[in-house]
Amino acid sequence: MPHEVIMPALGMAQDTGRIVSWLKQPGEAVASGDALFEVETDKATMEVEAAHDGYLTDVRAGAGEDVPVGNAVAMISDTPEDSGMTGNNAGAGADATNDPPDDAALPEGREVIMPALGMSQDSGTIVAWLVEAGAQVAADDPLFEVETDKSTVEVPAGHAGHVAALLAEAGEEVAVGAAVAVISAEKPAAPVQRKARAAPAETAPAKPARPAPSSVPKDGPAPVAPTAGGRILASPKARRLAAEQGLDLARLAEAGHPQPYHVKDLEVLRGMGQTRAATPGTDDFPMQITARVPATPGAEFHAWISAEGATAPPVPVLWAAFACGALRRARDAGNASLTVALTGVASPARKLADPDLHRLTQQVEAEETTGPALILRDFSDSAITGMRLSTPSAPAVTMGREGDDLIVTLDFTAAQIDEDQALAFITDFTARLSDPLRHLL
């Protein structure tokens, strides 16, 4: 569909512009952004660019002609032929009937456009309408107020007549050159009043949510987290050193040491000793391995023992025996007695004296005072599949259930067993769970 090319308002006090020369010939293809013609105002000569792609047609003002601001000087059409869609000559207002079909409902009359009040202005915001739809106006009556990045100014009607349509509401931002009102010669039967059409180009895409700025600065590790009691005041260097050395400034605060903290206060913190927070690479840093095995082989094995007539131990005791055997091999522990502490949701807490060295059907309780070599927590009857609570006193195996699978979690520290032993243990243990006959061999 054809688009009008209008004489832009390039200055605040500009009524007309003189076309110095056309830079495109009638019928020539133009792209949006191409310079179409040069216009001279009281201040400067500048190029006017095409706002649409198409062909320059219907050129109705030649070089040297003065054209009132806002009047059409040509069309940009889909074909090189004149559209013939205009009866207006230079000096006449642009005709609303030239607009696209969705403007068909608009009353006949002359369009009032959003003027370009600054050199770099793309759009203007209508601050307020100064007339009512349907009102009678003279050509120099102020029609509306427009706000640009620089100032707020009144825009006159430009044509005498009646306000037949207001095409944007106060507060709306309208692209320069877009029609904001129609002035008709006759009093309109039903004046139109509506919001500006949301032109696709004006609809800014929703801004993607910005990722939260990283709290880890490049120059050093993150400062320690503030305590529940509020922010700890400490110098940047004291915070950095505390984080690097695994010192928790909150402990100084809890001990009532006066803030703010500086590097020298870290000495006090070091003196507080022992319960410092674990850091990776230290002996007491908690580590964890998780594995998944099918539950069926174990269940079948338990059923088989029971079918043989023997007094089968509870399933957790079976697991304790498997785990104890796996731990013996992983630690290369020979015949040393390994106590297993057994806890769980369904069974009372027990301490078994080496369930691996004893027969499966004859479990022996260990002495109450014996420290366990392994802790086995049975949560296979609960929704819990794994846990890491306070670091346990021995390697801890947690048995959880997920459908037909057992989830086996080993929590340990380097002070208890090393990483290789832990991996060997979990591999051996899960192999026994998957194929319990291995345990008997």
Add this chain to the structure above:
Amino acid sequence: MREITLSKAVNEAIAEEMRRDPTTFLIGEDVAEAGTPFKVLSGLVEEFGTERVIDTPIAEPGFMGIAVGAALTGSRPIVDLMFGDFIFLIMDQLCNQAAKACYMSGGKLNVPLVLRTNLGATRRSAAQHSQSLHALVAHIPGLKVALPSSAYEAKGLMKTAIRDNNPVVIFEDKLMYQEKALVPEEEFLIPFGEANVKREGTDITLIGTSSMVQVAEAAAEQLASEGISAEVIDPRTIVPLDEATLLESVRKTSRAIVIDEGHQSFGTTAEIASRLNEKAFYHLDAPVLRMGAMDVPVPFSPALEDITVPTAEGVADNARKLCAGEMIHAA
């Protein structure tokens, strides 16, 4: 090595460069036959004549404009501005013309011009002849700013400035013209952007410019007797600024005070402190302090004037507080 005054050092630097390069000339008020400001330029007109040592009317914008034009067309002018306060008169020539020509011509034009002027209060010269306005110049891209702290720096920096192909503004402290320092007899230049560590220390870094280097050194001396080890650094040029040396020192000491005779607000001290905060944040055990001149027009009353500028006692007092951990404004 001999000891000479800062005045003599500047005189030598200009004379040596004028002998070396016949396109170099000196222009300003009273630089030739009318006697010379602070007697710095004595003897130059006798050696080089009135064609190369040019007395001007009292018209700073005029002779500065002449010098910019001369620099653009192949000469190497040294402009003598009698007081740093007069820089307001030549701001357009300096900031809009000289500073921009190289940039706006894509490097085709150079402005090898030195503006030689001064700073410093406590000379009882009142508000319009006592300002230290180097921060105004340092704010403008395209201008280099040198702040000699002794006769040695005054000579070495001046020679480098004269050989620079674009504008350099040198601010000498007008109270230091008669102060002596060791200056080699053989030729030497001090490159721009190289700070000078005047004294090594481990507890706090005192960064001083121009005459404030002496203030910092005196403070460091007081602190040493109390067991506080202060490092003293003279940046020598603030544009370009030797950030690396300053950062290295602050990373070591984790505390710093920046001392400069310009007004404290929006000044040189603020710029340097801000860079240390930005680039050495996790090495700071205390906020970086600024110590500039009080934000008032310099008083004429000697008693009042003396308290507007940083002193060694004030610097030492702040350094003690920083080292004792008293200066974090915890609220």
